[in-house]
Amino acid sequence: MNDRTEGSSLTTRIGQELPFLRRYGRALTGSQTSGDAYAAATLEAILEDSSLFDGDASTKTALFKVFHSIWDSSGAQIEVEAEGLEAKAQAHLKNLTKNTREALLLRSLEDFSTDEISEIMMIDRGEVSHLLDIAEQEMSDAIRGRVLIIEDEAIIAMDLEALVKSIGHEVVGLAQTRDEAVELGKREKPDLILADIHLADKSSGIDAVNDLLAHFGEIPVIFITAYPERLLTGERPEPAFLISKPYVEDQVRSAVSQAMFFASTETLSA
Known part of the structure; x- marks a missing residue:
């Protein structure tokens, strides 16, 4: 398989998972604008440096892993004009324990396993379990x-x-x-x-x-x-x-x- 064919195949596979990445981004940020901005930044990063995409993982896991590297490096925030529900969302995010909401969404919304969440967030399995326990409590009590x-x-x-x-x-x-x-x-x-x-x-x-x-x-x-x-x-x-x-x-x-x-x-x- 030549480079062009491999690139076309990767594009197709990423395209199939993109709706779910955008869904996750919106749920994570509370905003279609912010979520789509993160998804777009993820695609741009892969286009600029394909080595960021982990070929040993499933397409979805690899895609979400790149997303999370951008999410973490940006301080979990993209600058957008926040108003209405989005403004409330950003205010509430500040009150959550770091990484808990991400772990919960990856499991419950995107159906990733503990091992896959560990790989995406680059933390060990024990920490994933701990974050999930905290997230469930914080969300239900909020x-x-x-x-x-x-x-x-x-x-x-x-x-x-x-x-x-x-x-x-x-x-x-x-x-x-x-x-x-x-x-x-x-x-x-x-x-x-x-x-x-x-x-x-x-x-x-x-x-x-x-x-x-x-x-x-x-x-x-x-x-x-x-x-x-x-x-x-x-x-x-x-x-x-x-x-x-x-x-x-x-x-x-x-x-x-x-x-x-x-x-x-x-x-x-x-």
Whole structure:
């Protein structure tokens, strides 16, 4: 295989993992702008020096490892004009124990193993386990709020309700259609929306969320869907938190805790 073919193959493999890197960057920074800036910086670094890319690791692990080297060297911050939820996110980040949130996201959102997290963050396995324990506690204790669940499958809706309540949040209601979600949301004004895309009457969870955001302004949203590629398009706005079905319970708990943590307002009680 010649150099050009190898380069083309690497580009293809990285391209397949890029949506997940961007998802991670957004969840890590609390901002699409900041997350995409880190993802772009990662690609630029690899283009400038391909030796940064660890050919012995999986493509995803190697890509995230380069991302983390940039994240660490930049002081875990890219200069952007912060406002609204992003400003709150940056303020909250300062209160977290170093490296805990990174480890938690790598495990719960991106499904990396302890060994892979160790390689990505360049720390030993014992430290990874310790960071995960701290992260779970800090996130679950950080904030309490009110959650609207938009999901047309009754069993899944009840499961999500139980998960949300298990980490101390209030569920203001379950909606199966766009109209139900908008009516319930406007009446209850949730602090967080947990939504599927395809609803019972063939209406759209995305449209329901957009209606509520147009009414209230900024509210954090977590989409749980069997079609993540429909939201990971590179177009604005993209959700900072996106979970694929079938989901793992830890993914939901982590995303809810972190979304609440980032978007806390005066209406939330600590």
